[in-house]
Amino acid sequence: MWMDFGFEFVNFYLVPGLVLGCIYALGAVGITLTFGILRFANFAHGELMMTGTYLAWTFGAVVLATTGVVLHPLITAIPAMAGAVVLALLIDRYFYKPFRDAPTIMVVIASFGMMLIVRSAVQVIWGPNQIAFVRGIDKPNAAVREFTQSIDMMLLIPNKHFWIIGGTIVIVLLLHYLLEHTRIGKAMRAVSDSPDLARVTGINVEVVVRATWIVGGMSAVMAGVFLAMDTQTLETTMGFRMLLPMFAAAILGGIGRPFGAVFGGLVIGLAEELVAYPWIGTEPLISPGYKTGVAFAIMVVMLIVRPSGIFKGRTF
Template sequence: MLAALAAFFAALLVTAPASQAAGPAASPASQTSPAPGPGDQENFRFSINGVLRNAGQPVPDVTIRATGEGFSGETVTSASGAWTIRVPVQGTYQVELDESTLPEGVVLAPGAQNPRTVTFANTSNAGAVFPLGEGIVVRGANLGEQLAERLIAGLSFGLLLALASVGLSLIFGTTGLTNFAHGEMVTLGAVLMFFLAGMGLPVWLAAALAIIGGGLSGYLQDAGLWRPLRQRGSGLIAMMIVSIGLALAVRYVIQLFFGGAIQQLPGAQSPQISLGAVSISQNTLQSLVISAVVIGLLGFLLLRTRLGKATRAVADNPALASASGIDVDNVIRIVWTVGGLLAALGGILWAYYRPGVSFNMGQQILLLIFAGVTLGGLGTVFGALVGSVIVGIFVEVSTIWLEADLKFVGALLIMIVVLLFRPQGILGRRERVG
């Protein structure tokens, strides 16, 4: 089963248009370096990238420079505002935006760092963000407006985080497995949509097929790997280690075909929508609505349908559920499929929220997924929802006072503080701990 899944995705990636599969997110960089010879830059394995936007609109033809580790290079932003500079080695670089190349009327946001220091952290790519004037929350603006904007953005981020967290919580509740490969299921949804959209499919159809592909991956994972391990009596620690290995394998297979650059989904650059004094991007608002509808539907299914009741029974006591006539293996298979569907949808929305698709985007969000699940209560679906929303809101609201690079650290800190006083999580039961 797993071999069939791998063959299917490999065929999809190989047959995708070359410009979509391998091309960088930005126009080719004009780079010079005293050490490498001419043309060597194309073979560099590491890259620094980002997307330049003003009021939700891309800003093309702006010069970005990077220097450090004996290297100097520059590029210009593409029509989508994306840019990439390939560098020879991991290390620390100074990345500078040439303000003289900004369009008339466009300026850096007050307090924005330029140049920025970028350091690689055991990854093949690093990001640099240059916030531009209008539409960017900056220190010194009206605190009430800032707070309202960040609350809406945080609710949107928290709900899309909940899509992945709820799937992870369902899997943990029914099997006891802490699945470290769940982040790659998130990545898979965004990557599949990127390639399907690159084949010329309408956006809605590409998204629907990518979500179905995510559900298929969950089904085949359980059928080909997790169910055989359960039948052999493998311990949860051993299965968790298998999930770590699976995560690494899938991540770098995706990188092999997708590449290390950040790519954009169709419509990634959306206009700003004004809601009174509050400004929010159209993609963020759509993400909020879609996530809320899907989570509401999932809640209805869990509470009001026979399948939902069977799922909760298996999560509470698998042996008793089996004795009551419930097909435990079938319920677990459905849970894996639903978890894959939700993770793929979360990956697509995450790619629009960032914006951008990368081979390790699931790895970047995995700690926040675990934070939401742990904060809400391990194994409790509604706890994962509550915990994810709290994490999402805290992440976005904290940017009013913290640098954007530190916002994820604050989310993990609040999780630690809460668990010191309530180790079972917000909605978790005390007997689940230990």
């Protein structure tokens, strides 16, 4: 039974789907927070994530070259997060803030422009070609394999996937603590709820906006580093390719609902992998070439059926 059905399904579809879902989830958190609090769809979010991942790689490469020490990607992610947060705050200050009182669409255009500017800048600095993020093959974790084999449910899960799934759980728990139990987190929810009321309540909205970029930027970098750990490569188009699934996840979960976005990310990631499973007959249900179309299809269905998302976020 397991070898006929479960082995292939779990190892080659379900686990990769979960991993992809975690990555989308962390990316979508930033999208949904900025959409909810600053009230616009930030098209540059994917590029922020991509830039952060390049920074992480660069930090690792510099340390390797100067000291010969190979750092784990999660360690290189720490300075990268700092860099990405600074970048996000600078972009906000010089390109988004001038439009705070203007019609929303102006800042959407500005973010669309930032998408191109940031990507071009990365391409100028690092070049357009793929870079190997982590070298070598990450073999399935031996202990897990032996144990699951002994109970006839062999799982082939490489360590990187444990890092990604475990890391995502930790980040989501931290996020939960931030939003539910800290002053600034509650204020973020309040501004997302009603910016007008937040302002006349005396909440300093600019401080909340800054906190939003910090949280969004950090989670974006983690998503990017996880993605690069998974694919083991870096590409300047990775941010743009992530953009649509991240928007889809944010809309699915309801705009302004960070945990909705996490849920949405998991659903989209799983859906993208599971549609390639041969549910009927022996051929993939949907050709893997169309995998990225799944996110779009889910998003369009959501926009038709329930634009406020599953967890009843905002619609504009």
